[in-house]
Amino acid sequence: MAFSADYNQRSPVASGAAEGTDYMRPIWKGSITFGLISIPVKLFSAVQEKSLKFNMLHDEEACPEGGGRIKLKRTCSACDQEVAWDDIVKGYEYSSGHYVTFTQDELRALDVDSIKAIDVVSFVPLEDIDPIYFNKTYFVAPDASGIKAYKLLADALEAEGQVGIAKVALREKEHLATIRLKEDVFVLETMHWPDEIREPEFEEFDKKVDVRDTEVKMARQLIQQLSADFDPSQFQDDYRLKLEEIAAQKVEGEEVTVAAEPEEEPTKVVDLMEALKASVADAKKKKGTSSGSSKKTTKRRASAS
Numbered sequence: 457m458a459f460s461a462d463y464n465q466r467s468p469v470a471s472g473a474a475e476g477t478d479y480m481r482p483i484w485k486g487s488i489t490f491g492l493i494s495i496p497v498k499l500f501s502a503v504q505e506k507s508l509k510f511n512m513l514h515d516e517e518a519c520p521e522g523g524g525r526i527k528l529k530r531t532c533s534a535c536d537q538e539v540a541w542d543d544i545v546k547g548y549e550y551s552s553g554h555y556v557t558f559t560q561d562e563l564r565a566l567d568v569d570s571i572k573a574i575d576v577v578s579f580v581p582l583e584d585i586d587p588i589y590f591n592k593t594y595f596v597a598p599d600a601s602g603i604k605a606y607k608l609l610a611d612a613l614e615a616e617g618q619v620g621i622a623k624v625a626l627r628e629k630e631h632l633a634t635i636r637l638k639e640d641v642f643v644l645e646t647m648h649w650p651d652e653i654r655e656p657e658f659e660e661f662d663k664k665v666d667v668r669d670t671e672v673k674m675a676r677q678l679i680q681q682l683s684a685d686f687d688p689s690q691f692q693d694d695y696r697l698k699l700e701e702i703a704a705q706k707v708e709g710e711e712v713t714v715a716a717e718p719e720e721e722p723t724k725v726v727d728l729m730e731a732l733k734a735s736v737a738d739a740k741k742k743k744g745t746s747s748g749s750s751k752k753t754t755k756r757r758a759s760a761s
Contacts (some may be wrong), residue, residue, distance in 0.1 A: 480500045480501075481500075482498035482499060482500055482597075483499055483500065483501060483594075484498070484499035484626070485497075485498050485499070486499075486574075495598060495602040495605040495606045495609065496598065496599035496601055496602040497596050497597060497598050497599065497602065497606065497642075498596070498597050498598075498599065499594050499595070499596055499597075499644065500594060500595040500596075500597060501592075501593075501594055501595075502593040502594050502595045502643060503592070503593055506693065506696060507693075507696055508696060508699045508700065508703065511525050511526075512525070512526035513525055513526060514526060530544070545557045545558065545559060546558045546563070563628055574622050574623070574624040574633065574635070574644070575622055575623050575624070576620040576621065576622040576635060577621055577622065577623065578620070578621045579613075579616065579618040579619065579620055579621070580618060580619060580621055581617065581618055581619075582618070582619045582634075582636060585619075585634065585647075588648075588653060589632070589647040589648050589653070590634075590645050590646075590647055590648075591631070591645070591646045591647055591648055592645070592646045593643060593644070593645050593646075594643070594644045594645070594646075595641055595642070595643060595644075596635065596641070596642035596643065596644050597641065597642075606642075607640075610637050610640060610642065613636075613637055614637050619634045619635060619636035620634060620635040620636070621633075621634060622634070622635055622644075624644070624646070626646065631646040631647060632646070632647040632648070632649055633645060633646045633647055634647065668729075670729065671728060671729055671732065674729065674732040674733060674736060675732055677736050678732060678735050678736045678739060681736060681739035681740055681743060682739055
């Protein structure tokens with residue numbers, strides 16, 4: 457099973473389309489081959505990161521012109537001249553200050569199967585893969601002519617309950633990847649290579665620590681009280697929302713009040729058991745309040761119907 461490919465390096469935002477809209481442009485076009493079946497598909501970025509983007513400005517008090525945006529220029533360290541994109545080549549530093557260079561044609565001509573295809577080499581259960589390997593997510597959508605074959609492969613993969621393990625080259629780097637089904641759409645997730653995952657070597661773990669059974673029991677009770685089904689709609693980026701609020705206030709000329717930092721740091725909890733007991737009690741209280749309000753809502757809805 458393999459995916460043959462043709463790259464599209466253009467921006468995911470179409471020309472003429474407003475930035476920040478839901479318009480999606482394919483970054484890769486090709487096909488899935490499964491036996492003798494060829495399925496034309498397109499690759500789309502599945503994630504749109506949201507954050508406030510800051511520009512670097514010259515402080516108004518230090519700038520004679522009242523503050524301007526800082527420019528970043530591409531300059532050569534040897535001749536100190538600004539360099540155009542067309543004059544830039546990619547270099548690999550094999551020793552300090554010594555490079556070998558590569559042209560785009562040389563990079564495209566590398567004899568690696570994954571440059572021209574997403575080569576699926578095996579199928580495994582998803583739970584066998586540690587999430588630490590996952591990197592970036594893409595949607596794999598079918599062309600109109602390939603919908604039936606796409607659905608056929610989707611049904612077969614879902615029936616087997618497994619995901620494909622593949623190799624794919626994206627943006628001049630080969631990736632390990634998985635392909636799986638999510639709500640009738642194939643999802644391709646690039647992964648880190650095993651040698652990219654660092655070993656967790658920390659000297660703190662060499663210290664001997666005695667954990668009592670009663671502490672473990674209380675910790676398990678806390679986990680049980682906080683256990684719930686995962687609902688992503690219950691979470692939001694509070695930091696970004698607060699930044700947007702403050703930015704809007706500044707645009708309107710409103711004064712922004714900065715909260716004073718506490719003079720002393722909070723007292724550290726010494727008794728772990730007491731902290732666990734307090735945490736369990738607090739979790740029970742919050743859970744009881746939440747379930748109580750839920751029951752009242754259900755009752756009102758029932759009577760209203």
